[in-house]
Amino acid sequence: MSNDGPTPLERFINGILPENPVYRQILGICPTLAVSNTMEGALTMAGAVAFVLICSNILVSLIRGLLKPHLRILVFTLTIAAFVTIADRFLAAYMYDMSKLLGPYIPLIIVNCIIIARCEICASKQRLGAAVMDAVGQSLGFMLGLMSIASVREILGFGTWFGKWLGWRVIPAAAPEIWSNWVIMILPPGAFITLGLLMGVMNWIEARSRKARKAVAA
Amino acid sequence: MTDEAKKEEQQAPKAEAAAPVLHVAPGPHAFSTSLTTRRMMFDVLLALVPVFAASLWQFRLYTVIQLVICMVSALLAETLFTAMRKKPILIRDGSALVTGAILAFSLPAKAPWYVGAVGSFVAIGIGKVIFGGLGQNIFNPAMLGRAFVMIAFPAFLGATAYVVPDAAIDGLSRATPLTTLKQLGQNTGLLPLFLGTTNGSLGETSALACLLGGAYLCLRRTASWEIPAGIVSAVAAIAGLMQWLAPVAGWTVLHELFSGALLFGAFYIATDPVTSPLTPRGKFVFGLGVGALVMLIRKLSGYPEGVMFAVLIMNAVVPLINQWTIPTPVGGVVLEKKS
Numbered sequence: 043m044s045n046d047g048p049t050p051l052e053r054f055i056n057g058i059l060p061e062n063p064v065y066r067q068i069l070g071i072c073p074t075l076a077v078s079n080t081m082e083g084a085l086t087m088a089g090a091v092a093f094v095l096i097c098s099n100i101l102v103s104l105i106r107g108l109l110k111p112h113l114r115i116l117v118f119t120l121t122i123a124a125f126v127t128i129a130d131r132f133l134a135a136y137m138y139d140m141s142k143l144l145g146p147y148i149p150l151i152i153v154n155c156i157i158i159a160r161c162e163i164c165a166s167k168q169r170l171g172a173a174v175m176d177a178v179g180q181s182l183g184f185m186l187g188l189m190s191i192a193s194v195r196e197i198l199g200f201g202t203w204f205g206k207w208l209g210w211r212v213i214p215a216a217a218p219e220i221w222s223n224w225v226i227m228i229l230p231p232g233a234f235i236t237l238g239l240l241m242g243v244m245n246w247i248e249a250r251s252r253k254a255r256k257a258v259a260a
Numbered sequence: 261m262t263d264e265a266k267k268e269e270q271q272a273p274k275a276e277a278a279a280p281v282l283h284v285a286p287g288p289h290a291f292s293t294s295l296t297t298r299r300m301m302f303d304v305l306l307a308l309v310p311v312f313a314a315s316l317w318q319f320r321l322y323t324v325i326q327l328v329i330c331m332v333s334a335l336l337a338e339t340l341f342t343a344m345r346k347k348p349i350l351i352r353d354g355s356a357l358v359t360g361a362i363l364a365f366s367l368p369a370k371a372p373w374y375v376g377a378v379g380s381f382v383a384i385g386i387g388k389v390i391f392g393g394l395g396q397n398i399f400n401p402a403m404l405g406r407a408f409v410m411i412a413f414p415a416f417l418g419a420t421a422y423v424v425p426d427a428a429i430d431g432l433s434r435a436t437p438l439t440t441l442k443q444l445g446q447n448t449g450l451l452p453l454f455l456g457t458t459n460g461s462l463g464e465t466s467a468l469a470c471l472l473g474g475a476y477l478c479l480r481r482t483a484s485w486e487i488p489a490g491i492v493s494a495v496a497a498i499a500g501l502m503q504w505l506a507p508v509a510g511w512t513v514l515h516e517l518f519s520g521a522l523l524f525g526a527f528y529i530a531t532d533p534v535t536s537p538l539t540p541r542g543k544f545v546f547g548l549g550v551g552a553l554v555m556l557i558r559k560l561s562g563y564p565e566g567v568m569f570a571v572l573i574m575n576a577v578v579p580l581i582n583q584w585t586i587p588t589p590v591g592g593v594v595l596e597k598k599s
Binding site: 225229235 | 372414416
């Protein structure tokens with residue numbers, strides 16, 4: 043196995059913004075849209091994904107010498123399934139309400155493209171260090187994506203931020219003549235609209251920084 | 261540019277001096293200079309005057325308040341979003357005003373201020389400018405804005421939001437005609453429906469005002485008459501069929517046509533030239549589809565009225581209709597060459 047790929051540090055940094063799973067690779071959109079109407083749900087989902095991603099990246103990187111090309115996807119899937127089951131049972135045991143709230147989306151981490159993509163792109167080709175840094179970077183990027191969407195949706199949809207855990211009210215409760223929560227932001231259309239608009243913002247920032255870099259280089 | 265093209269370009273002036281030149285340019289070659297966006301938009305605003313008068317008579321100051329909120333926020337949104345896209349700001353073409361006005365006329369009288377404001381911003385921003393501005397949008401901006409606020413604030417736009425029991429205005433204390441029909445099975449008289457002394461969204465109550473303004477729009481050819489004709493004939497056909505199969509005492513085809521936002525939608529909303537098909541035949545098909553969907557939603561869904569969703573759904577089908585109704589050019593059908 044070669045080590046020609048990016049260094050661990052590059053992998054880590056790439057995961058956070060330049061190759062952000064939500065905004066750049068547009069992977070794992072199913073949980074992104076489904077559980078991002080509260081910060082709690084988003085953070086729990088991001089935590090579970092981080093656990094599964096880091097563990098499966100470590101394992102796949104360790105056994106990368108044993109992988110047979112035609113069986114690798116099967117091995118990835120079985121590895122991921124094992125860790126997803128652990129995460130699912132852990133949540134059901136220790137965070138029962140959150141587990142009920144997230145419903146089928148925790149078991150569905152198994153089909154989350156981010157994890158299998160990272161196994162394929164990085165862990166099955168690079169050493170343990172790079173694989174771990176890659177998993178941590180991608181998990182942070184995923185968490186960043188989910189939290190940004192959930193912030194917009196929870197503030198507009200419920201008027202709170204971390205409402206269930208910390209009870210912070212961002213928009214004070216007001217009479218219906220003055221202000222009201224946007225129910226649409228809690229519902230799936232709000233997720234699509236928020237994701238689209240935030241992706242536009244990300245593209246705009248990207249374009250601006252590229253222009254600035256060009257100006258510096260010129 | 262290739263060398264040959266450069267040579268041709270250099271030779272061209274000489275040839276022009278020698279022989280008379282035939283100018284070849286893509287069509288259209290003849291067009292009316294009076295049919296500008298600005299003229300069309302102010303025609304719509306002018307046609308909304310009878311609706312405004314009827315609404316002012318029925319809902320008093322509420323009409324003015326909603327109109328001001330929606331039109332001002334539509335103008336603000338247009339300025340803000342076009343500036344963000346670094347496009348020339350074309351407030352003066354009046355399209356934002358029309359979107360704001362139509363949105364305001366489709367809201368209930370007592371909707372809080374932010375309903376109109378949020379609706380206008382969504383209508384202009386997400387409904388229009390994101391697609392590339394006027395002429396590029398797929399969906400009717402005003403209806404998109406209304407659909408957004410309807411889902412965002414169901415408490416202020418649902419059927420119950422129209423009823424204000426302690427209002428000083430008589431009309432507001434009753435449920436809308438279509439809601440009473442759906443939930444209580446009670447009918448509203450034809451004359452109140454025609455004149456507009458019933459409850460409902462600000463602009464939809466008076467069939468007379470909508471017919472007057474609509475006739476003006478169709479005569480001026482600002483709106484294509486095929487669209488309202490299609491809507492009205494589809495609704496009349498389905499209502500007639502229903503009356504024949506399962507008659508409801510005192511509720512006729514005319515009641516169906518005059519109640520709800522049907523005429524307002526047929527004349528002012530569905531006729532938006534950007535989001536309706538291009539050919540006359542396609543426009544009629546579009547109208548038929550809107551009318552059929554309105555009846556479907558009115559009779560078989562939980563909503564009492566369905567003009568907004570009908571128009572939005574048919575907007576999505578417009579490219580297909582355009583594909584189906586490509587007119588035959590003069591000289592016969594163009595056969596595709598087999599390669």
